Amino acid sequence: MALTPAGHQPNQIQHELSNALADINTLRSLLMLPPVNSIADALLDESNKISGRQRPLRIGQPTLESLPNEVLDQIARLVNDKDSIMNLCHAVPYYKYISKAIYEVAKAIEDEFGDFDFEVIWPFYHVPSLNVLRIPLKHRFKFFRYARVLQRNGCSGDVEVHDVEYFEEVLALLPPTVSLTFSDDDFWATSSNFESAINLLNGVSRIQSIPCLSLPAFLSLEDVEEQNIRVLTELPLHSIRTNSVNVDAQLTALFKDMKLLRKVYFKATGFITFEFLPDCKSLKSICFEEPSLRDSAFDSLLNWLPHSFLESVSFTTKSGPPDEDCFNRAKGYSDELRKIGWTVSEDLLHVVWKRISVTGE
Known part of the structure; x- marks a missing residue:
């Protein structure tokens, strides 16, 4: 395939431009401005453009700040505790943008809740359950900007979704890599509410990876048309956690089309059949949390295990x-x-089955 002069494939460039346009329109929505159809429409006149500030060229003894920006960003990605990142920000002026963004978000959370726990910010961002409809515009932009800081430094986050209205508002404030936990509220017992939330998520190209999607306990997909939940197969899901005793066959039938799905968590599962396993080529691990499997479920699992692509099955309690x-x-x-061709290991809280070729035995 021919490459562009920049060395990128045209499809990749188009994807990056689409993401940039999505970010521009998100920012414009936060500023109560109408969306634009192209990046060119959002550009200022040449006379109004502000030239980017260049870091001064340092001559003499090399310092940390004399390294290229790309290298400095890689260093920040390796700092994975709150004390170290703040020390780094104070020691190296280049990283001031990180400490500034952290402070702004912390202040916004304090204004809303009256207190603040640093642990919810860095390096894993637990998006607070704020009523974003009441957050002033200036605070909402701070959350959006902090999400971009997280993206730049390879950090991720998670958010608990309470209802569709909340989810619609908070989507613009999430980092590109984010896990989603649907709350156990009765709101999700109505499957159409879940469908609406998932469709909202599918329309946000900025969400590039979902490490884990935790489904609501009261959700039942039994009476839902397959095409209405098939949107799940279009999401960048790496793992799914079910939280109901009975697992819908509607859901497991979709696993084979989730190309990034590596792990499934079944919580407190009683009865389930595993005919779906041979078709799930990307699925490598199943974890039963607080399991209470019946004999028929064990029989089904053992029957289909040799025909699967699984590497491990674990039973755990917390x-x-x-x-x-x-x-x-x-x-x-x-x-x-x-x-x-499998083996068993155990400790006080876990029983693990592993494919022998994986364990190296």
Whole structure:
């Protein structure tokens, strides 16, 4: 394929331009301005343009700031605790943009809640459950700007989604890599509400990666038309967590078309069948959280395991003593598993099945 003079494929350049235009229109919406159809429409006249500030050329003994911006940005990505990032910002003026953005968001959270916990900001951004409809315009722009700082430094975040209106407002304030947790509110018991939220998400090209999508406990897709939830296959999902005892076949049928899906968490699952496994080429791991699997579920799993692309299956508990019966059964299949090339390991809170070729045994 022919490359452009810049060395990029045309499709890649077009994708980057589309993302830039989406960012421009998001900023314009925050400023209550109408959207534009092209980047050129958003540019100022030449006489009004502000030239970018250049860092002064330093002559003499090399310093950290004498490194290229790209290298300095890579250094910041390696700083993964709050104390170190602030020390770095204070020591190297180049990183002032990080500490400034952190301070502005912290101040906005304090104005809303009256207190602030640094742990929710860096390096993993827990988007606060703010009523964004009440946040002044100046604060909303700070959240948007901080999301861009996170993007620049390879950081990610997560957000708990309470309703569609909240989700629509907070979307513009999220970093490109963000995990989503749908709350356990009764609001999501109405499947059409979930469909609306997912369709909103699919329309935001700026969201480039969703490490984990945690589904609401009260959600039932049994009566939902497949085309209405098929939008899930178009999202950049890397893992999914179900939170209901019964897993909808409507959902598992979509796994095969989620090309980035690597892991699925089933929480407190009782009965489930695993006919979907052979078609899920990207799916490498299943984790049962607080499991209470029935015999028929174990039988189905063992039946389809040899035909799957899985590398591990784990049974784990976090909130208390495990279901002894379920854990004992998970440990008791060692002979059957070894016959199909799998092995079993365990500790107090986990039982793990692994494909022997993966463990190196």
